[in-house]
Amino acid sequence: MASPTVELKLTAKDFKSDQEVRWCPGCGDYSILAAMQRFMPELGIPRENIVFVSGIGCSSRFPYYMNTYGMHSIHGRAPAIATGLSVSRPDLSVWVVTGDGDALSIGGNHLIHALRRNVNLKILLFNNRIYGLTKGQYSPTSELGKITKSTPAGSADSPFNPISLALGAEATFVARTIDSDAKHLQSVMRAAAEHQGSAFVEIYQNCNIFNDGAFELIKDPSSRDDHLIRLEQGQPITFGAEKQFSVTHPAGSFGLKVEEGGEALVHDATVDDPAYAFALSRLSGSDLGTTPIGVFRNVQRPSYDELITKQLVDAKSQADGTADEMLDALLNKADTWTIM
Amino acid sequence: MASPTVELKLTAKDFKSDQEVRWCPGCGDYSILAAMQRFMPELGIPRENIVFVSGIGCSSRFPYYMNTYGMHSIHGRAPAIATGLSVSRPDLSVWVVTGDGDALSIGGNHLIHALRRNVNLKILLFNNRIYGLTKGQYSPTSELGKITKSTPAGSADSPFNPISLALGAEATFVARTIDSDAKHLQSVMRAAAEHQGSAFVEIYQNCNIFNDGAFELIKDPSSRDDHLIRLEQGQPITFGAEKQFSVTHPAGSFGLKVEEGGEALVHDATVDDPAYAFALSRLSGSDLGTTPIGVFRNVQRPSYDELITKQLVDAKSQADGTADEMLDALLNKADTWTIM
Amino acid sequence: MSVSAGAKRVEQLDRVVIRFAGDSGDGMQLTGDRFTSETAQLGNDISTLPNFPAEIRAPAGTLPGVSSFQVHFADYDILTPGDSPHVLVAMNPAALKANLSDLPAGADIIVNTDEFTKRNLAKVGYAVSPLEDGSLAEYAVHPVALTSMTVGALAELGVAKKDAERAKNMFALGLLSWMYSRPFSSTLRFLESKFAKRPDLVAANKAAFQAGWNFGETTEDFAVRYEIKPARMKPGTYRNITGNQALALGLVAASVRSKLPLFLGAYPITPASDILHELSKHKKFGITTMQAEDEIAAIGAALGASYGGALGVTTTSGPGVALKGETISLAIALELPLVIVDVQRAGPSTGMPTKTEQADLNMALYGRHGEAPLAVIAPKSPSDCFHAAIEAARIALKYRTPVILLSDNYVANGSEPWLLPSSDELPDISVEFTTGANGDDGRFLPYLRDPETMARPWAIPGTPGLEHRIGGLEKADKTGDISYDPANHEHMVRTRAARIEAIEVPELEVEDADEHARVLVLGWGSTYGPIGAACRALRQRGLPIAQAHLRHMAPLPANLGEVLAAYDKVVIPEMNLGQLAHVIRAKYLVDAVPFNQVSGLPFTAATLENMLEDVVKNG
Amino acid sequence: MSVSAGAKRVEQLDRVVIRFAGDSGDGMQLTGDRFTSETAQLGNDISTLPNFPAEIRAPAGTLPGVSSFQVHFADYDILTPGDSPHVLVAMNPAALKANLSDLPAGADIIVNTDEFTKRNLAKVGYAVSPLEDGSLAEYAVHPVALTSMTVGALAELGVAKKDAERAKNMFALGLLSWMYSRPFSSTLRFLESKFAKRPDLVAANKAAFQAGWNFGETTEDFAVRYEIKPARMKPGTYRNITGNQALALGLVAASVRSKLPLFLGAYPITPASDILHELSKHKKFGITTMQAEDEIAAIGAALGASYGGALGVTTTSGPGVALKGETISLAIALELPLVIVDVQRAGPSTGMPTKTEQADLNMALYGRHGEAPLAVIAPKSPSDCFHAAIEAARIALKYRTPVILLSDNYVANGSEPWLLPSSDELPDISVEFTTGANGDDGRFLPYLRDPETMARPWAIPGTPGLEHRIGGLEKADKTGDISYDPANHEHMVRTRAARIEAIEVPELEVEDADEHARVLVLGWGSTYGPIGAACRALRQRGLPIAQAHLRHMAPLPANLGEVLAAYDKVVIPEMNLGQLAHVIRAKYLVDAVPFNQVSGLPFTAATLENMLEDVVKNG
């Protein structure tokens, strides 16, 4: 974000809008909102320079609750709208809030294009593996065979792995976090905000009405230690109550393995080749067996905004007169003739 | 494809339609068409059970020239249309022909969804890294900085790597081939046809009018040996005039390396973890430096069509009467009351 | 369960409107549904209207969280769910506040006093309880401690307090069932099956119901019981049905009666999703439902299936149709059957997804590039959705054209009794695929038309010898080859228009009881109920009026011009800013007067009655 | 280069129509362009019409591969590129065959005999050469061995044979330039700059041009040279310009005159892509162009930019607009400025992408769900695209609304002389962003309207204190909060309609030379030229007729009703099946008679003249 970091004395409360929050009681969205409102002051950006753009879905109501600028747009199109805003206003900090249906079903194309372009957007995908707002149909992240209102005999399509998809789309920053862990949420928001270019963050979010407990395995204190892997830059990837499990990279293999006591790989999100992050993303499918959270990939590549801005600045430096003068010159730049 | 393989005495000529072919003289599309017409008889499927569905673009004129059933649909939507056809008609062999703009720009979402669903489609993406039909704008596979009609100052968005994208979208079969190599084209078509589920094939295709020579490095006899890597199942990955270059997998790395004389990796497209194919896909970017062609990935996963058909068959096996009787029963399946 | 016969005074009524209102979590939809079902068993005519909050679960006790269900029942045939309730059941202060303005003076209000706590009152901005400040003086208020009485009644059953409290809606249902002398065996059966896995809850809910019934029986506050005689309805077997259910069943029937597999491509959207849900249950009819990645893919897949010989259908609401325009245009060029269902909601943009409107007519008629005509039809009531779906499929199949079916939230979620047809009364809408060449020289001409229907052959993949290619570029007449010939394009554009105009649709019928009306009220789609009710009321008051209702908006019935010409004045009420009126005025140059309401709510009969009275009296 | 003055007979003409036709590879567009430019230097009035093949490069020598360019020039002001050419330059048999039917008897045909080989003749189905079988008897055929003479003339220059052959179009241009006494210095300059990096080609093309000129001068076949006097045109500086160029420059001007950065989100599509190409060259004006992944993203990005305070624009053709409907509807709900350019082409579906049509008017007016009104305007000629673009931006910015600008392939690719305005004559269309609270209590009310324009405040991100949220759900009046209130929705729907109706647009002007016409011909958009030419011809023949041309289709000019009422008969010619006529009939109940042509080609003046003559004479 290009905004100057000014000294501001903002608190979480400053980021609460006057709108009554209307998610179902118990919805995971509440904790994400709270984490965001707590994180925002850290950004050091005046509220008026922050914009939240969302699509449609329960998650997409998010902007109403942030006392910043915001647009609750239409289903799936937030990345496109935010791209136009971000490119034309590099002084703003633009955040996209979206759901698994909004981002990966109807909006899949805009998402992958924003990522390959590396538009300076912070994209938060609230993944509850269900369509909340339309009351419980399966989504592109629902498990194969899932029984929902629209699939009484079980769904027949394998889900996306959002992290793999983002990596396949050339994303420069890819992370995952979870609604129930406020500290982790904020740490990932922080890393995303610091990244120049597109930051894609998948947030596991519980929809207690239509898909309750989807992430229990990695939330429940009795199971989470054995299933949740916290990625930390420069640290060996281990997990388990006693850190007894290691994520290892067997020789000759391209994938990763989980072993008790093996030699743990040291996490480095900054390696240029996305093959490593991709391998990490395959550690868990929809079963959540061994689920990494944290920053998978964080590399630098010029953002679309930067490159476009540079072209504009270069061109403008060739301006040779007032706008009106240049316009007159442009209109006359052709074979002309004069009638007296 | 579920169609019964009957003994048919078809030749390439049988697959030529009566329509005059209208690509520019010298266009790479001609050789792909010729290869397809030569390959088709091998399929052993009667012409009437073969359908080509395309979007819009030069490449998308393909169906007109095949003497099979065909639909030249609208821009980007061929995978969606073909999905409905394939799912509802498992007896057909359905091929999608699309371009880099058609498939990856406007149609990106349908493409990745067809792949994750593993719909039984053979998808041929003619990648000429340009918009041919609209006369030369850059496409999502054009090199960064490319100067085209719509980007006189150079494009600012990094391209997709179609193979990486397909892998990120959970594709089960991913291959690449090249317009100028008829034999290779046909071998890849064959492998794609044999695959149950979505087969995604990127075909490098020369647009001699708007992007001539885009793939010269791997076509020109003087350079191709040093840049083109032919993947062969079960074979070490080597290339160069003297096979002097090896693709190696350095210990501890997730990516691949090209070395003179190193220990060549043995290619295996059937490994379940897509991380290997993904690593392969990163061997070349838009520079074509070291470009693998052949089948990157070829694994089995139930196709969407199969799963849906099974649900239908299971449900139909519970049919308990004629359709009319079942309809009457359905209408009456509620709290009813009778007025005399 | 034993319920005493009761000894209270019994009064006869001809009709009653009851509204159950409570918090989203209070189960008001279910309560209303059950009351409706009981009422149906009695043979009353019925019409219902649910009203959902927009949020999944808005915060408890707030105004946006109020959910209600209105049921109108009578001993004669009725046309609407009623303008204003005679009885309001208000489960909390929010429910009272949100609904009070709809009540006429004298209405009964049954309130759950347990919820009238300081906190709950404050949530909706009541400083003082309206039960105490005299503000409800003009109503007959019945304060009932619904929650605590329910909990009390279940004390012995040992269910958890939360479960006991939840059963309070059954207490309310019991009370109302008693008041209106409803038979309740279907409700008991329903509870048994709903909670089949939780016998404790079956017992609790039954007990709550009985407690409510008994309360009515014993308390002084309810001095009278009411009876509403069965309506005189056509003999036959009935069920109560919502428009979305009927539409889904109509599509099943269309598949059966066309002998074609149905393929539904859909993307969820309120208020159309239920059609997808319902159809996905009927795979044994050979029905495939695909939840696509978006609306464009949904119609694309349906079109692909149609191309392959299925009955391709896509269901959505306005924002979805806005996305499908390009593909509809392709379907028009391809001349393939396709049914596009638009369950309209209030727009523009996201609008008010749970509210009704008829503002997509323009888009249905004109919302595509180029000259892209198609057929448009609209059902007039919940049960009519069944027949409209079959009619849409008939036209699509016979004439090889996309058909847009314009339902709306009002008919989609409203319900009414439906005289069940038997399958053999339904039309046979099967068509033949082409299997042989049709050209002189043994060639296959995919755009050679049937002289009667102007439809082109439907030759599906798999048919040997008819291999051909179609597409969205302009096609040469007969051969279907690509053509840029100006005369051919002119011919094809006019032919596409003419073939839609040539679709045979039934003549428009006019209801003109006295045959001396000078004013015609013309409607379309879901306004049929309120317009009919208004006309009936006027006629009962001796004011002559004629009513005609369009089911086919494209093509329009052949006799429409004649019908319009027969009246001095034509009034067109619509839930939009005058879209049908515009078409009628343009086509017939009749100075039709639009009467528009775009509030997200259906017309009340009273609104229309007032307006029409004015027109009839003052011209 | 020296060109002899010539000694042939010189004849004066008042106007000439020339069509250059050849294979796609023959450079006919360039040849036509150059001839036009030379002609412009002479001060003739000009109108041109290119005709591209649909394929990039259809097989050489085939009918679909024919590319042509027609130029009409005269010593008076003209309105169309001419109905039928006086001169056809046919570079091969296909070009002859494809264009012959447009020629009147007596027309000159210059053919390149070198291309009339057996093979080439066979390709287009000529068994015998038409040059030999007498079938061209009614024309003045000039057989010229264009290719070989060019090659011969360049023999000494040592250029490759292929390059020499390619220069044959310059030979043709030289010959025609001689025939019509055109000044050629601009062409020589052009060649120098076009081939700046290939001096050999500069020399070759110049030599070919001179050879052609000399050939005219010397050969017997061309006995006469023609002169066409300059037209009497308004004094000033002119350039020749196509509609797409003018539209792009108009958008640049709109950016300059609004002092807002222009953001174009576009996805390439014929025939709109050139606007994207042109605008992408003008970054120094602060213009950003983004080639988006599809049309939805393109308009989305433009809307996002508008939200951020830019002049958001998206350019496309019909299929693209069909995809943008949902986002346009959002823009209507958000009440943000947005310009949507639709360069219409023949539909439906993919249709005929390189042909013209006016069939997207309905979609522009009605192609969205819900009541979703916006402003619609259309340019009447190539140069008018410049002013229409500014007018679209003016309305969008001032009234905070999406505006659809309906150009079409005919004006987009046609050209005419354009009297260059100077920037200070252009309107100042700047508007103010809102920077402070507007509510009584220091609150910011994003939907509090300007009492005059009914526009809401445009408070862009970055403005301290005005943080607010907007969206597609229905908004409460003034506050913009989400609202499901029925009365509010009714108010907002009617307000959105009223605010479009309230946009100030100029009164409709009527051209009625004699002021006693009884017939009014009403047009819109690109039909202005042929309608005007037809009216002029009628008047010259003493038949009175009035012409009015709509630039604003929504809202319509306030005086339109009055204008219509003043005539006995109103005729509406359109390149569609009567879309404007439908609107006029509905709104004014005037029995306007549609006259429609949907062939992909513009009306000829003669077609309209015949039709109008009939109406004027027979009523």
Ligand SMILES: Cc1ncc(C[n+]2csc(CCOP(=O)(O)OP(=O)(O)O)c2C)c(N)n1
């Ligand atoms: C064009 C369009 N299609 C469909 C819808 C209906 N719709 C609203 S939200 C939604 C999906 C919501 O799922 P998700 O994105 O996962 O968000 P969640 O509610 O789960 O947070 C759908 C299908 C719509 N509003 N617009």
Ligand SMILES: Cc1ncc(C[n+]2csc(CCOP(=O)(O)OP(=O)(O)O)c2C)c(N)n1
């Ligand atoms: C909805 C829509 N948008 C845009 C177009 C214009 N268009 C036609 S083909 C094409 C891109 C062609 O590029 P590609 O898919 O790479 O195919 P190629 O011509 O290179 O084979 C575009 C933008 C269209 N026909 N329809």
Ligand code: SF4
């Ligand atoms: S439906 Fe699910 S996602 Fe939506 S608000 Fe309720 S709990 Fe949250």
Ligand code: SF4
């Ligand atoms: S423009 Fe390019 S891709 Fe298209 S036909 Fe010509 S050479 Fe082939």
Ligand SMILES: [Mg+2]
């Ligand atoms: Mg979700």
Ligand SMILES: [Mg+2]
């Ligand atoms: Mg391409």
